[in-house]
Amino acid sequence: MIFKYWNDQCxxxxxxSGDTHLLSRTNAKILELLRLQTPEQVIIDYIMSxxxxxxxxxxxxxxxxxxxxxxxxNLLLA
Amino acid sequence: xxxxxxxxxxQLSKLTSTxxxxxxVGPFHLRxxxxxxSISAHLHQHYxxxxxxxxxxxxxxxxxxxxxxxxxxxxxPQVIFALDGYQPFTPLPLDQAAAQFEWGFNWCIAxxxxxxLIIHSAVIEKNGVSIIMPGQPGSGKSTLCAALxxxxxxxxxxxxxxxxxxxxxxxxxxxxxxxxxxxxxxxRHHYSNAKFSALINGTSKGTVCNLEAPLESIRQQDxxxxxxxxxxxxxxxxxxxxxxxxxxANACIxxxxxxxNFNILQGQGFQAITDIIDKxxxxxxxxxxxxQALDAIEEIAGAQD
Numbered sequence: 338m339i340f341k342y343w344n345d346q347c348x349x350x351x352x353x354s355g356d357t358h359l360l361s362r363t364n365a366k367i368l369e370l371l372r373l374q375t376p377e378q379v380i381i382d383y384i385m386s387x388x389x390x391x392x393x394x395x396x397x398x399x400x401x402x403x404x405x406x407x408x409x410x411n412l413l414l415a
Numbered sequence: 416x417x418x419x420x421x422x423x424x425x426q427l428s429k430l431t432s433t434x435x436x437x438x439x440v441g442p443f444h445l446r447x448x449x450x451x452x453s454i455s456a457h458l459h460q461h462y463x464x465x466x467x468x469x470x471x472x473x474x475x476x477x478x479x480x481x482x483x484x485x486x487x488x489x490x491x492p493q494v495i496f497a498l499d500g501y502q503p504f505t506p507l508p509l510d511q512a513a514a515q516f517e518w519g520f521n522w523c524i525a526x527x528x529x530x531x532l533i534i535h536s537a538v539i540e541k542n543g544v545s546i547i548m549p550g551q552p553g554s555g556k557s558t559l560c561a562a563l564x565x566x567x568x569x570x571x572x573x574x575x576x577x578x579x580x581x582x583x584x585x586x587x588x589x590x591x592x593x594x595x596x597x598x599x600x601x602x603r604h605h606y607s608n609a610k611f612s613a614l615i616n617g618t619s620k621g622t623v624c625n626l627e628a629p630l631e632s633i634r635q636q637d638x639x640x641x642x643x644x645x646x647x648x649x650x651x652x653x654x655x656x657x658x659x660x661x662x663x664a665n666a667c668i669x670x671x672x673x674x675x676n677f678n679i680l681q682g683q684g685f686q687a688i689t690d691i692i693d694k695x696x697x698x699x700x701x702x703x704x705x706x707q708a709l710d711a712i713e714e715i716a717g718a719q720d
Contacts, residue, residue, distance in 0.1 A: 341689045346664035350685040
């Protein structure tokens with residue numbers, strides 16, 4: 338994935354699908370950090386799609402969504 | 416670059432119907448064969464002053480535009496466009512031959528020239544300031560582009576911005592400006608010295624015609640431009656006019672939506688687009704009439720000087 342930041346926004350390009358996503362800077366930073374910690378691409382794609390679909394706007398909500406995603410996948414967040 | 420002095424209609428017609436008319440538009444070498452008088456007339460009016468090619472020059476696109484054979488050569492005659500003998504489109508009515516050539520040429524570029532990022536947009540330049548104007552059909556970009564040519568702007572393209580992936584410069588491909596429906600009357604009304612081709616009625620886009628590309632733009636077709644401004648025009652006869660700086664992230668998404676070959680270039684295309692956005696200032700403009708659009712462009716460009 339490629340993360341490109343301008344001001345308070347971020348455009349993300351996903352190599353696997355060729356899709357692009359527009360996120361807030363905060364949400365993108367969180368996802369970028371999660372990606373570094375969790376190597377499995379399929380997990381990252383799942384979390385990203387959950388976050389984008391739920392249209393979360395603030396950091397606390399995205400952390401909550403992310404935790405639930407990991408729970409559903411029976412994984413522990415490091 | 417000197418423009419070609421051109422040949423007579425008779426000479427051009429003979430060339431086109433035999434060995435082919437060979438000429439260069441921007442970086443592209445074409446050889447066009449046709450026995451249709453309408454094609455010869457179109458070439459004579461619009462392409463007679465482009466650089467001609469040597470007999471043994473490499474050709475990018477071997478094109479032919481000819482009457483369909485068989486019963487359709489007589490009953491409701493049709494025209495067929497071919498690239499290297501391959502016919503990619505369904506035939507059109509014979510009187511749409513010139514339009515078929517222009518659309519076919521667009522298709523050739525968009526379908527194969529992936530050393531460029533190809534953005535659906537008009538591109539103009541004046542005093543070193545270039546403007547890329549992306550827009551979907553109906554946004555008014557072609558009308559605005561045509562008008563700006565009469566206001567001292569150089570035409571790089573009315574249809575596609577070709578961005579070199581090597582150095583992000585904009586490659587000029589100045590060609591006749593395609594206008595349709597109301598935009599024809601708007602330009603004709605504003606600029607009495609505008610030179611048009613004959614109208615072609617009943618196409619899938621309505622009534623279309625071509626405005627001659629300025630000779631000076633053809634003369635400068637080997638001079639690339641650097642990205643400077645990206646302006647997203649929007650015509651709305653009922654909305655108040657506006658000029659708004661556009662968030663770069665939003666401009667990036669919209670530029671991607673207007674890029675013909677983004678799915679082919681993938682990550683390289685994304686990198687090129689983000690690099691262009693980094694270099695350029697981005698704006699949205701809304702306008703009710705042509706003069707408001709022209710004023711908005713001059714205001715934005717003036718701020719760059």
